Amino acid sequence: MAVKDRVPVPELxxxxxxxxxxxxxxxxxxxxxxxxxxxxxxxxVPTCVSGCPVGxxxxxxxxxxxxxxxxxxxxxxxxxxxxxxxxxRVCPQEVQCEGACVLNKIGKPINIxxxxxxxxxxxxxxxxxxxxxxxxxxxxxxxxxxxxxxKLTDLRSKKVAVVGSGPAGLTAASELGKLGVQVHVYxxxxxxxxxxxYGIPEFRLPKEIVRREVLQxxxxxxxxxxxxxxxxxxxPKELLEKYDAVFIGVGAGTPKFMGIPGSxxxxxYSANEFLTRVNLMKAYKxxxxxxxxxxxxxxxxxxxxxxxxxxxxxxxxxxxxxxxVYRRTEAEMPARRAEIxxxxxxxxxxxxxxxxxxxxxxxxxxxxxVECIRMELGDPDESGRRRPVPVANSNFVIEADVVIEAIGTxxxxxxxxxxxxxxxxxxxxxxxxxxxxxxxxxxxxxxDIVTGSATVILAMGAGKKAAEGIVKFLxx
Amino acid sequence: MSKIPKNTILSKQRLAKATYEFWIDNALVAENAKPxxxxxxxxxxxxxxxxxxIADTQENAFRIVVKAVGKSTIELCxxxxxxxxxxxxxxxxxxxxxxxxxxxxxxxxxxxxAAILPIAKALKNAGNKVRVILGAKTSTELIxxxxxxxxxxxxxxxxxxxxxxxGTVVDGMMEEFNLENPNVIWSVGPAPMMKATSMIAAxxxxxxxVSLNAIMVDGTGMCGGCRVLIRxxxxxxxxxxxxxxxxxxxxxxxxxxxxxxxxxxxQQYKEEEQKALERFLxxxxxxxxx
Ligand SMILES: Cc1cc2nc3c(=O)[nH]c(=O)nc-3n(C[C@H](O)[C@H](O)[C@H](O)COP(=O)(O)OP(=O)(O)OC[C@H]3O[C@@H](n4cnc5c(N)ncnc54)[C@H](O)[C@@H]3O)c2cc1C
Ligand SMILES: Cc1cc2nc3c(=O)[nH]c(=O)nc-3n(C[C@H](O)[C@H](O)[C@H](O)COP(=O)(O)OP(=O)(O)OC[C@H]3O[C@@H](n4cnc5c(N)ncnc54)[C@H](O)[C@@H]3O)c2cc1C
Ligand code: SF4
Ligand code: FES
Numbered sequence: 001m002a003v004k005d006r007v008p009v010p011e012l013x014x015x016x017x018x019x020x021x022x023x024x025x026x027x028x029x030x031x032x033x034x035x036x037x038x039x040x041x042x043x044x045v046p047t048c049v050s051g052c053p054v055g056x057x058x059x060x061x062x063x064x065x066x067x068x069x070x071x072x073x074x075x076x077x078x079x080x081x082x083x084x085x086x087x088x089r090v091c092p093q094e095v096q097c098e099g100a101c102v103l104n105k106i107g108k109p110i111n112i113x114x115x116x117x118x119x120x121x122x123x124x125x126x127x128x129x130x131x132x133x134x135x136x137x138x139x140x141x142x143x144x145x146x147x148x149x150x151k152l153t154d155l156r157s158k159k160v161a162v163v164g165s166g167p168a169g170l171t172a173a174s175e176l177g178k179l180g181v182q183v184h185v186y187x188x189x190x191x192x193x194x195x196x197x198y199g200i201p202e203f204r205l206p207k208e209i210v211r212r213e214v215l216q217x218x219x220x221x222x223x224x225x226x227x228x229x230x231x232x233x234x235x236p237k238e239l240l241e242k243y244d245a246v247f248i249g250v251g252a253g254t255p256k257f258m259g260i261p262g263s264x265x266x267x268x269y270s271a272n273e274f275l276t277r278v279n280l281m282k283a284y285k286x287x288x289x290x291x292x293x294x295x296x297x298x299x300x301x302x303x304x305x306x307x308x309x310x311x312x313x314x315x316x317x318x319x320x321x322x323x324x325v326y327r328r329t330e331a332e333m334p335a336r337r338a339e340i341x342x343x344x345x346x347x348x349x350x351x352x353x354x355x356x357x358x359x360x361x362x363x364x365x366x367x368x369x370v371e372c373i374r375m376e377l378g379d380p381d382e383s384g385r386r387r388p389v390p391v392a393n394s395n396f397v398i399e400a401d402v403v404i405e406a407i408g409t410x411x412x413x414x415x416x417x418x419x420x421x422x423x424x425x426x427x428x429x430x431x432x433x434x435x436x437x438x439x440x441x442x443x444x445x446x447x448d449i450v451t452g453s454a455t456v457i458l459a460m461g462a463g464k465k466a467a468e469g470i471v472k473f474l475x476x
Numbered sequence: 477m478s479k480i481p482k483n484t485i486l487s488k489q490r491l492a493k494a495t496y497e498f499w500i501d502n503a504l505v506a507e508n509a510k511p512x513x514x515x516x517x518x519x520x521x522x523x524x525x526x527x528x529x530i531a532d533t534q535e536n537a538f539r540i541v542v543k544a545v546g547k548s549t550i551e552l553c554x555x556x557x558x559x560x561x562x563x564x565x566x567x568x569x570x571x572x573x574x575x576x577x578x579x580x581x582x583x584x585x586x587x588x589x590a591a592i593l594p595i596a597k598a599l600k601n602a603g604n605k606v607r608v609i610l611g612a613k614t615s616t617e618l619i620x621x622x623x624x625x626x627x628x629x630x631x632x633x634x635x636x637x638x639x640x641x642x643g644t645v646v647d648g649m650m651e652e653f654n655l656e657n658p659n660v661i662w663s664v665g666p667a668p669m670m671k672a673t674s675m676i677a678a679x680x681x682x683x684x685x686v687s688l689n690a691i692m693v694d695g696t697g698m699c700g701g702c703r704v705l706i707r708x709x710x711x712x713x714x715x716x717x718x719x720x721x722x723x724x725x726x727x728x729x730x731x732x733x734x735x736x737x738x739x740x741x742x743q744q745y746k747e748e749e750q751k752a753l754e755r756f757l758x759x760x761x762x763x764x765x766x
Contacts, residue, residue: 188696190518190525190563198698225480227565229696232513233504255700257718264705264718264737266744273699281524281693287755290524290548291693292748365740414697414723 004107007036009114014345021202021284021317024342025089025114033118037065040110043102048112051100053457054464056080058097058112065115074123077116082174083167083213083460085124086196088117089205091457092336124212130219156180158474161243163230163415166194167456168249168447170214171463176470177220184243185217186228188414191280194251196456198280199272201310203317204339207279231418245442245470248430249463252448253412257405258302262359267294267367271303271311271406278314295320296401300370302326302356303406304333309340311404312348322348323398327355327375327388353377353388357395359403369397409453427452435469436462444469481505483561486537491619492612494544494766495587496553503536505566511574511594512687512727515540515566516695519551523562526552527692527722529591530567541590541619544766547752553766568695569726572662572685576603581658582627583645583673585611585665589620591687592664599662600626607631607652611645611665614638646672657682663730667739674730686730690721691744697723704741705734 010026011017017024028036040062048058057076064073077084093099093113101109123129158181162169165187173183191197193210217224228234239246255270257263274293277283281291299315301308304326316322324343326333329352333340344350353375360369374394377386411428423431423439429450436444446462448454481502489497505515509530515538516525526548532539544553555561572595580599584592589610600606608627612618615638624630632640633648641648645665652658653676661684663673670686677684690702702721706728707714716734719725757763 188565189694190565198694227481227563228504229565229568232567233508233565235508251698253696253698254720255698257700257703259718264703264734264741266740270700273693273701276693276699282522286748287752289522290752292745292752294744294748365737412697417723 004103006039006108006111007032009111014342014347017203018316018346021314023206024203027121028114028118030118030122033065033115034068036111037062037115039103040066041102047100047102048097048110051095051097053096053455054080054461056097056116061119062110062112062115065119070119070122070126071128073119074128077119081116081457081460082171082464083456084116085120085209085213086167086205087457087460088113088115088120089209090196090200090336092455094337096457129212130216152179154475155471156182158182158244159184159242160245160247160470160474161186161230161239162247162249163239164188164194164249164251164447164449165192165214165224165226166249166251166447166459167196168251168449168459168463168466169194169247170217171460172247172249172444172446172467172470173222173463174217174220175464175467177217177222179471180221181470181474183222185222185224186230186234187224187226188229189280190226192224192226194249198276199307199310201275201279201314203313204310229414231415236419240440240442243442244474245444247436247463247466247470248415248438248443248445248449249447249459250412250415250449252409252429252453253414254410255405256408256410258356258407260356260358262361262367265359265361265367266365267296267400267402268359269294269402269404271301271307271404272409274311274404275307275314278318284314284318293318294402297321298398298400298402299323300325300356300398300400300403301406302403303408304328304335305406305408306335306339307408308404308406309335309343311406313339313343313346315402315404316346316348320402323351323400324348325351325354325356325370325372325398327353328377328385329353332385351398355388355390356403360397367400367403370400370403371395371397409448411449411452432466433469434465435472436466437469437473442473444473481564483564485555485557485559485561488555488557491541492617494550494553495541495617495619496544497531497539497541497590498555499534499537499539500561500564501537502564505530505538505564506533506536509533509538509567510571511598512572513567513569514695514726515564516568516692517552517561518563519548519555520562523551524548525563525693525695527568527689527695527726529687531590531593541587543587544763546749547756550753550756550760550763550766554760554763565695568722570724572598572727574598574602578604578659579607579656580604581607581609581649581652581661583609583611583649583661583663583665583669585645585669586617587619588665588669588687589618592662593620593623595662595664596624596627600628607658609633609645609648609652611648611669644672645669646676649673649676653680661685667735667742670730671733671735671739674733674735678731684730685727686733687726688721688728688733688738689742690726690738691742692722695722704728704738706732707734708732 283293447459
């Protein structure tokens with residue numbers, strides 16, 4: 001008989017975690033994971049799998065936890081998902097696997113994310129991570145090569161450049177690396193991982209874990225090269241000449257601003273800047289680390305996605321009193337539910353149906369307040385969500401030292417400006433076929449630069465699909 | 477990849493008080509850099525990412541000129557030949573628009589002189605008549621003056637009159653305007669200098685390229701911290717646009733830059749910078765020799 005309630009995941013108390021950047025979720029122990037795994041019905045037609053963007057054999061890996069065979073469990077996970085310790089922590093499981101789990105009908109779904117994370121962390125602790133990593137081929141590629149084993153030798157002489165080391169690039173690199181392809185990953189920043197290192201904060205995804213999963217690539221013979229702005233230090237023409245194929249995974253990157261009056265005031269940040277200063281540059285340890293950040297006493301965060309939650313919770317940890325303003329209602333917030341829940345527990349205030357219209361500065365050009373207007377929900381827009389419309393004469397001012405806009409990103413032109421032949425759509429994202437192939441046959445692309453801002457797992461899925469595409473392209 | 481940069485300092489030379497020239501081993505930057513572009517440097521594992529203009533290149537190395545103004549630039553200026561810099565990324569930014577314009581006036585102030593050197597050379601090679609104005613507080617702070625011998629005319633301005641015209645580059649600029657208006661101007665130096673020269677260029681309706689020294693983080697268009705407000709009048713309506721200095725610049729037509737907010741944004745971290753500096757000085761002691 002299925003147990004209705006989930007085994008809770010140990011977490012740091014809100015009062016403890018508010019003052020530091022330690023990981024909030026402590027993860028299952030083996031005993032807890034084992035208990036939670038036993039709730040799984042091992043469905044013949046597992047709906048959870050259909051909810052997973054990369055189709056992980058979820059009952060399969062859970063069954064091995066029940067049996068206590070964690071190595072096998074890890075092998076299963078790893079053959080579908082190269083970054084399980086990361087995905088277990090950051091995937092929006094409630095709208096994917098867990099959202100599709102049959103147990104939703106009678107109670108709470110299996111905590112698939114926490115189980116995935118547990119198995120991945122265990123693999124690292126026990127040291128079988130690398131060994132399994134080398135051997136786990138993705139299904140698509142295995143099929144491809146199963147028909148023609150000789151082609152594996154051909155692949156070893158091929159060279160592929162991967163531009164960008166976010167989840168899309170890392171996954172493409174790992175898939176190709178496992179086949180013996182010579183892969184060079186180029187990253188513009190001084191750390192690998194893309195949003196995983198500059199965007200998602202330490203308290204949600206410790207950077208040590210990203211580093212661990214990234215370094216595993218080196219055991220596959222993949223060469224990781226940082227500080228290389230492709231398009232500037234290496235011209236696209238040179239890439240096309242030197243490599244047999246190229247994968248572009250440069251992310252969506254460029255922050256949007258609302259463009260309301262006062263955006264140039266000191267104290268107005270994009271979430272990307274705020275988070276990059278905090279995460280990549282470790283401004284939360286200033287002055288031990290050189291990069292400063294302004295927080296002040298009161299911070300207003302604009303937006304309702306993961307980025308907004310990450311910015312709000314980071315500002316809180318830096319000592320500010322934080323208000324999130326979001327123009328729709330809580331139900332429409334795109335952030336992971338767990339993060340909204342955590343943010344509330346930590347004492348962040350939410351003002352729904354509210355939108356800023358102007359930033360107010362003092363005589364020295366420093367932000368002192370955010371003028372907002374109340375909104376109400378009107379008719380549904382093209383996304384099906386009811387469109388927020390301003391309520392006339394409902395303006396009010398929130399005092400603030402810092403405002404952080406987290407209203408989304410757009411196509412990063414940094415590389416694309418140097419790559420004029422590459423076909424893009426009207427939003428500036430790269431156009432590809434289902435295998436990530438672009439208008440230039442030897443150039444493939446995937447992740448946020450193709451879809452616009454999405455998720456880690458979708459970027460990984462795209463990297464994997466493109467690796468398949470590249471293999472096909474290289475051997476035929 | 478064969479050319480992975482080592483970022484070793486090949487040579488170091490003191491040009492003026494607290495101002496140093498470095499040649500750094502980095503083939504990727506050396507081969508790809510064009511006038512107007514910059515690199516971002518981190519001097520240590522805990523360091524800030526600071527942008528510095530590429531002042532020249534040779535086969536496998538490039539040259540920078542750095543003025544020690546705060547923690548990171550002091551730390552950089554204290555490095556010696558043989559040492560390695562932690563991270564260097566570049567070239568970044570859009571290159572200068574080198575073309576044959578006819579008569580070009582080039583103005584450099586402070587370390588901005590290093591930034592205009594490659595631009596001036598390229599403009600000369602493109603067939604322009606090149607007039608150069610260099611400015612400094614006093615003659616001992618004037619740098620690289622000997623390297624401008626290719627210029628059709630070289631004017632020096634010092635605040636104290638210790639060399640050339642007694643006055644700022646703006647005085648020099650007005651004198652040149654009295655002789656003949658240039659077709660286009662480049663002006664690189666401290667923000668107030670770029671602002672002042674831009675105001676004059678605007679009065680005369682002459683395009684003026686300035687290289688904005690905005691505070692940056694990534695330098696790849698990802699954070700928006702380097703943003704600047706560009707304000708243009710078109711058919712009687714004022715159009716305001718947010719531009720990113722690292723990818724849309726660093727050069728902009730100074731006539732359209734909102735200087736007030738730009739200069740204010742440079743002051744954003746004054747208190748923190750002071751704190752970092754004091755802490756650093758406690759560690760390294762007296763640096764008046766720099
Ligand atoms: C704050 C924040 C929180 C998020 N939280 C979640 C979450 O909880 N769950 C989730 O699933 N998703 C989350 N996302 C979304 C997710 O992180 C992204 O969808 C995903 O990282 C996209 O991966 P990518 O590989 O396409 O690109 P990115 O992760 O953006 O990586 C691109 C990389 O390419 C590099 N690059 C760019 N141009 C060049 C160049 N010319 N040369 C060399 N390198 C270059 C960049 O520096 C970067 O490192 C979040 C995003 C943000 C910003
Ligand atoms: C495109 C560009 C090219 C530049 N070229 C040169 C050059 O060739 N030689 C040179 O000496 N300097 C150059 N600079 C300026 C140099 O980057 C700053 O002097 C340096 O970052 C100051 O750091 P600091 O820690 O020493 O001083 P701080 O005490 O931190 O700051 C002193 C002042 O420098 C500016 N500054 C601070 N942090 C940054 C940052 N991360 N990015 C940019 N500016 C900052 C601020 O206005 C600040 O008030 C350039 C700047 C830009 C944007
Ligand atoms: S749907 Fe839920 S109960 Fe069924 S196999 Fe998947 S996780 Fe287990
Ligand atoms: S420095 Fe981050 S966008 Fe320019």
